[in-house]
Amino acid sequence: MQIERFEIEGLLLIKPRVFEDNRGYFFESFNKQDFFAHAGLDLNFVQDNESMSNAGVLRGLHMQAPPHEQGKLVRVVQGKVLDVAVDIRKKSPTYGQYHSVILSGENKHQFYIPPGFAHGFAVLENKTVFCYKCTGYYNKESEFSIKWNDADIKIDWGIKIPILSEKDEKNSVSLNTFNSPF
Numbered sequence: 001m002q003i004e005r006f007e008i009e010g011l012l013l014i015k016p017r018v019f020e021d022n023r024g025y026f027f028e029s030f031n032k033q034d035f036f037a038h039a040g041l042d043l044n045f046v047q048d049n050e051s052m053s054n055a056g057v058l059r060g061l062h063m064q065a066p067p068h069e070q071g072k073l074v075r076v077v078q079g080k081v082l083d084v085a086v087d088i089r090k091k092s093p094t095y096g097q098y099h100s101v102i103l104s105g106e107n108k109h110q111f112y113i114p115p116g117f118a119h120g121f122a123v124l125e126n127k128t129v130f131c132y133k134c135t136g137y138y139n140k141e142s143e144f145s146i147k148w149n150d151a152d153i154k155i156d157w158g159i160k161i162p163i164l165s166e167k168d169e170k171n172s173v174s175l176n177t178f179n180s181p182f
């Protein structure tokens, strides 16, 4: 397992060791001990999620407020996404900045997004299966959504008119009107 860090502190890209043979492939998609040894994080995941989306779908930018905040370890089993994390930690020197990575069934990379980030992804291939582990349970009342096309964050999604949920279309707020709970 290899770990890459970025300018925005806390975000991690995990590149697992993949074993390939005549049957196909095998890899450990999560190992608590290894994660602690390599990243120094003793994560306690309580919920696993899976979604499927077609190309052009954009889910995000989502987060849950404390005490229901979530760290997320996200990956793609099949297909490809542009995955984005936006720093919304008020005291962070990189507040309002984002980092994006390509996650695909092919590269098998995983992105760890700690609490204090808004998260979203744009789907680049049909029938993309997206899986993630969360350190907190889903709590509808604590959910917030920031506009995918926020004028201050300026995310380069590579999609002009995405397919959004009704919730993301109607209930997302701009970063400049958002009072971050982090």
Ligand SMILES: Cc1cn([C@H]2C[C@H](O)[C@@H](COP(=O)(O)OP(=O)(O)O[C@H]3O[C@@H](C)C(=O)[C@@H](O)[C@H]3O)O2)c(=O)[nH]c1=O
Pocket: 049, 051, 059, 060, 061, 062, 063, 072, 119, 120, 121, 138, 165, 167
């Ligand atoms: C996220 C979630 C949704 N649901 C339900 C609520 C709703 O009826 C249906 C679809 O929910 P959503 O539209 O919120 O799904 P989605 O837009 O895929 O939400 C997800 O987006 C990505 C970007 C994230 O970061 C996740 O944390 C999560 O917010 O599933 C749960 O029961 N448990 C959950 O953990």
